[in-house]
Structures are given as C-alpha cells and as structure tokens.
Amino acid sequence: xxxxxxxxxxxxxxxxxxxxxxxxxxxxxxxxxxxxxxxxxxxxxxxxxxxxxxxxxxxxxxxxxxxxxxxxxxxxxxxxxxxxxxxxxxxxxxxxxxxxxxxxxxxxxxxxxxxxxxxxxxxxxxxxxxxxxxxxxxxxxxxxxxxxxxxxxxxxxxxxxxxxxxxxxxxxxxxxxxxxxxxxxxxxxxxxxxxxxxxxxxxxxxxxxxxxxxxxxxxxxxxxxxxxxxxxxxxxxxxxxxxxxxxxxxxxxxxxxxxxx
Ligand SMILES: Nc1ncnc2c1ncn2[C@@H]1O[C@H](COP(=O)(O)OP(=O)(O)OP(=O)(O)O)[C@@H](O)[C@H]1O
Numbered sequence: 001x002x003x004x005x006x007x008x009x010x011x012x013x014x015x016x017x018x019x020x021x022x023x024x025x026x027x028x029x030x031x032x033x034x035x036x037x038x039x040x041x042x043x044x045x046x047x048x049x050x051x052x053x054x055x056x057x058x059x060x061x062x063x064x065x066x067x068x069x070x071x072x073x074x075x076x077x078x079x080x081x082x083x084x085x086x087x088x089x090x091x092x093x094x095x096x097x098x099x100x101x102x103x104x105x106x107x108x109x110x111x112x113x114x115x116x117x118x119x120x121x122x123x124x125x126x127x128x129x130x131x132x133x134x135x136x137x138x139x140x141x142x143x144x145x146x147x148x149x150x151x152x153x154x155x156x157x158x159x160x161x162x163x164x165x166x167x168x169x170x171x172x173x174x175x176x177x178x179x180x181x182x183x184x185x186x187x188x189x190x191x192x193x194x195x196x197x198x199x200x201x202x203x204x205x206x207x208x209x210x211x212x213x214x215x216x217x218x219x220x221x222x223x224x225x226x227x228x229x230x231x232x233x234x235x236x237x238x239x240x241x242x243x244x245x246x247x248x249x250x251x252x253x254x255x256x257x258x259x260x261x
Contacts, residue, residue, distance in 0.1 A: 011044040011197035012164035019073030035222035046198040048208035051218030057201040090163040094173040096154035098142040105138040128160040148179040168200040217254040227254040
C-alpha cells in the first residue's frame with residue numbers, strides 16, 4: 001500500500017543469469033544485442049546502467065520488465081521466472097505519455113482502474129499524488145503541467161501500483177537540466193520512502209552516480225558488463241563530494257571517454 005507514512009519495504013530481488021539476446025532483422029540475419037549478462041538487483045537496491053548509445057540498455061530493461069523473453073538465459077524476480085508484464089514491475093519511460101483528456105487524478109488512477117481495484121482503493125491515488133507533491137494538481141489536465149510535473153504524474157501512476165521494482169528508462173531525459181537535478185533528488189526521496197528496487201538506464205554519468213547504489217557499465221553492442229562501480233556514499237548525497245568526482249572519472253574511463261575538459 002502506497003502511503004506517505006509508509007516505512008520502506010524490501011522491494012524485489014532480480015536475478016539476471018547468463019542473458020543473451022538477438023533480434024531478427026528485416027533484411028534477414030540476426031543482430032546480437034546482449035552477450036552473457038549476469039547481474040543481480042538486490043531487494044531495495046538502486047542499480048543504474050550506463051553504456052554507449054544503441055548497446056542494448058533498453059532491451060535489457062524490456063526483458064526484465066517481462067515485455068519480451070530473453071533469447072537465452074534466465075531472469076527471475078524473487079526466484080520466480082519473469083515471463084510477462086506484471087503490476088509488481090512498472091516501467092517509467094522518458095515520455096510521460098499521459099492521456100490529455102483525463103485529469104491528473106484520473107491518469108494516476110489508470111492502473112488501479114484497469115485491475116478493477118479503483119472503487120475500493122481510491123485513497124491510493126491520493127497517497128501517490130501526495131508522494132510526488134502534486135495533491136493540489138489532482139484536478140488539473142496534462143496541458144496545464146510543466147514537463148517536470150508531467151513526469152511526476154508518470155511516477156505517481158507507477159507508484160499507485162505499489163511496485164516491487166521500478167524500471168526506469170531515461171525517465172528524466174527530456175527535462176531541462178535544473179528540473180532534472182531537482183527531480184533526481186525527488187526520485188531518491190521516493191525510493192527511500194516507498195522502498196522499491198530500481199533499475200535505471202541513463203546517459204548521464206552524474207545522474208547514475210547521484211542516484212544508484214551501484215553503476216553497471218556496459219560495452220558496445222552486443223552489451224557485456226565491463227565494470228561495476230559501487231557508490232559507497234550515504235543518501236542524501238552531496239553533489240560536490242570528492243568521491244563522486246573520482247567515480248565519475250572512473251566511469252568515463254570505462255566508457256572510453258577522456259575526463260579532461
Ligand atoms: N524490436 C527490435 N527489433 C530489431 N532490432 C531492435 C529492436 N529493438 C532494438 N533493436 C536494436 O537493438 C539495438 C539495441 O537497442 P536498445 O534500444 O536496447 O539500445 P540502447 O542502449 O537503449 O540505446 P540508446 O542508448 O540509444 O537508447 C539497436 O541496434 C536497435 O536498433
């Protein structure tokens with residue numbers, strides 16, 4: 001149950017074991033996108049994935065979300081194979097994709113409505129809106145919101161399902177840099193209060209290091225894990241912490257980039 005007063009719960013444990021993935025190409029042949037990925041997201045952990053464009057990050061998220069099966073290997077949630085989408089795992093994309101004709105409240109209510117739970121659990125919508133600080137905008141419509149507010153609605157729409165895992169595919173990617181920084185802090189707050197596990201794809205090295213317990217660096221396609229950075233700093237983090245600067249340097253090196261500028 002989502003509640004502003006809730007104590008953090010454990011979140012799901014995700015085990016990705018020897019996962020490789022190929023796509024059939026329209027012109028014939030196959031394209032290998034993932035190569036032997038072994039990764040565990042511990043219960044309540046925040047893990048970020050960094051890697052070159054097109055290496056296979058979103059594909060890995062889609063497999064974990066259960067949107068498609070891995071070609072080979074095994075992905076489990078608390079030891080149960082992931083075979084299809086499930087409300088315990090919610091994906092938040094870069095684009096909030098709100099229904100323009102529905103109010104903020106009605107957009108957040110969608111998941112509960114689809115599952116026939118809305119009548120008995122209307123308070124969860126209010127709780128989720130309170131968690132993202134949008135209680136006063138419940139009756140507003142998407143065109144009346146800023147980009148940051150729209151993405152907060154998308155997060156509330158995810159949280160109303162009380163997810164065990166949030167799958168975050170560049171959720172802050174379209175926001176201006178100041179809103180993005182503010183939303184990163186909000187995301188940490190939400191994660192600490194709601195207690196889900198999180199798997200994030202981002203192109204932003206600082207964002208990954210600010211948010212995650214561990215940052216996984218992937219190679220060019222087909223993606224392999226080339227490095228794991230443990231961000232051994234408590235939350236909330238200070239963006240100017242020298243340890244973050246050192247880890248940023250390390251991450252850029254693993255990505256094959258020169259950190260001098
Ligand atoms: N359904 C599909 N059918 C065929 N090829 C696909 C499909 N989905 C993705 N691909 C290809 O798989 C590769 C990896 O795509 P993916 O979106 O996972 O990369 P990414 O690392 O998330 O990229 P970016 O960082 O640019 O968002 C790309 O070459 C892409 O064209």
